[in-house]
Amino acid sequence: MVKTWKDSDVNLDLIKNQTIAVIGYGIQGNAQANNLKDSGLNVIVGLQESGPSWKKAQQDGHKVLTIPQACQQADIIHILIPDMVQAQVYKELIGPNLKAGKALSFSHAAAIHWNWIQAPKDVDIIMVAPKGPGSKVRETYQQGFGTPSIVAVYQDYTKKAWERTLGIAKGLGSTRAGVIETTFKEEVETDWFGEQVDLCGGSASMVMNAFETLVEAGYQPEIAYFEVLHELKLIVDMIQRYGVAGMYRRVSETARYGGLTRGPMVMDASVKEKMKKALKMIQDGTFNQEWISDYQKNGKNSFDRFMKQIEAHQIETVGKNMRKMMWPDSTE
Numbered sequence: 001m002v003k004t005w006k007d008s009d010v011n012l013d014l015i016k017n018q019t020i021a022v023i024g025y026g027i028q029g030n031a032q033a034n035n036l037k038d039s040g041l042n043v044i045v046g047l048q049e050s051g052p053s054w055k056k057a058q059q060d061g062h063k064v065l066t067i068p069q070a071c072q073q074a075d076i077i078h079i080l081i082p083d084m085v086q087a088q089v090y091k092e093l094i095g096p097n098l099k100a101g102k103a104l105s106f107s108h109a110a111a112i113h114w115n116w117i118q119a120p121k122d123v124d125i126i127m128v129a130p131k132g133p134g135s136k137v138r139e140t141y142q143q144g145f146g147t148p149s150i151v152a153v154y155q156d157y158t159k160k161a162w163e164r165t166l167g168i169a170k171g172l173g174s175t176r177a178g179v180i181e182t183t184f185k186e187e188v189e190t191d192w193f194g195e196q197v198d199l200c201g202g203s204a205s206m207v208m209n210a211f212e213t214l215v216e217a218g219y220q221p222e223i224a225y226f227e228v229l230h231e232l233k234l235i236v237d238m239i240q241r242y243g244v245a246g247m248y249r250r251v252s253e254t255a256r257y258g259g260l261t262r263g264p265m266v267m268d269a270s271v272k273e274k275m276k277k278a279l280k281m282i283q284d285g286t287f288n289q290e291w292i293s294d295y296q297k298n299g300k301n302s303f304d305r306f307m308k309q310i311e312a313h314q315i316e317t318v319g320k321n322m323r324k325m326m327w328p329d330s331t332e
């Protein structure tokens with residue numbers, strides 16, 4: 001049976017006396033460090049000295065140290081830097097400052113699952129992986145709720161690894177929504193699958209194909225934008241809150257019949273076959289190898305070369321104008 005925890009199941013006092021070093025102050029680091037601090041936990045932030053995040057973390061009221069200093073002072077070292085730099089930063093700055101009984105903590109299992117990092121036997125290795133982007137981790141916490149997380153212990157040297165894991169989950173606000181037990185293997189394989197075929201890759205490709213189909217058929221791009229991109233969130237919000245059937249019950253009968261019959265026609269068995277192929281490439285390490293070698297060869301250009309094409313796409317130029325119309329004061 002799936003194991004879950006809510007707020008009342010976890011006692012934050014168990015890690016109140018421990019120092020948590022959040023390494024990195026980007027999308028997750030920023031959100032998580034602030035949630036943990038606002039939950040009354042003892043947080044320090046470990047950063048590259050010349051990095052642009054240093055000032056920002058200080059302005060947010062954190063004690064900021066170099067990564068080696070933060071690791072020396074910490075009981076729990078929570079690694080929130082980009083996946084592709086974790087191996088090198090661990091080797092040079094974190095590993096040499098580990099001591100027996102400390103915990104290495106992650107929000108994603110890849111570095112451990114794929115052996116990018118080989119940690120010693122006398123530390124805890126734990127994971128609290130929020131199921132949402134960093135901005136939402138902070139936003140939902142500030143609204144008094146939280147982002148659900150999945151949690152795992154890979155190595156329990158101190159026999160207190162679960163207390164540490166659940167304490168972090170509670171500090172992040174995740175137990176307010178609910179926390180589920182997983183393994184490092186399950187987290188990395190499902191996380192990569194979701195972001196590749198559904199959440200990021202799948203939804204972006206679906207939206208762009210639908211937009212192109214309407215525009216190529218002669219419809220106004222602005223109308224196409226609102227139809228296939230803007231409204232998607234409103235429908236997905238219903239799926240998130242009420243489930244797939246609940247969404248269908250909340251749209252018109254015409255949308256319900258059209259969606260029920262045309263959805264499976266477009267997203268047919270051949271799409272599922274391709275999803276299975278993508279999953280296989282994750283499970284057998286093909287994607288891991290490809291991502292590492294592309295990053296080693298091209299660095300940030302591994303994705304920038306694709307991002308440039310998307311940024312130049314009509315859906316983006318039209319979208320910028322539409323978003324300016326809806327939210328004139330917001331910056332992107």
Ligand SMILES: NC(=O)c1ccc[n+]([C@@H]2O[C@H](COP(=O)([O-])OP(=O)(O)OC[C@H]3O[C@@H](n4cnc5c(N)ncnc54)[C@H](O)[C@@H]3O)[C@@H](O)[C@H]2O)c1
Pocket residue numbers: 023024025026027028029047048051053079080081082083085089107108129130132133134135
């Ligand atoms: N982005 C998300 O919403 C999200 C969601 C769930 C899990 N995760 C996981 O959280 C972890 C952090 O991801 P992220 O997207 O927040 O990272 P990010 O790209 O936002 O991290 C950037 C930060 O990392 C630090 N950094 C960057 N390069 C560095 C280097 N060479 N040496 C030292 N520090 C460096 C800097 O502080 C910088 O601000 C990853 O394991 C990721 O898989 C991310």
Ligand SMILES: CC(C)(O)[C@@H](O)C(=O)O
Pocket residue numbers: 131132133134191195199200
């Ligand atoms: C937010 C996501 C996509 O769920 C996360 O897994 C990431 O890697 O950014």
Ligand SMILES: [Mg+2]
Pocket residue numbers: 108191192195
């Ligand atoms: Mg991910």
Ligand SMILES: [Mg+2]
Pocket residue numbers: 130131132191194195
């Ligand atoms: Mg994810």
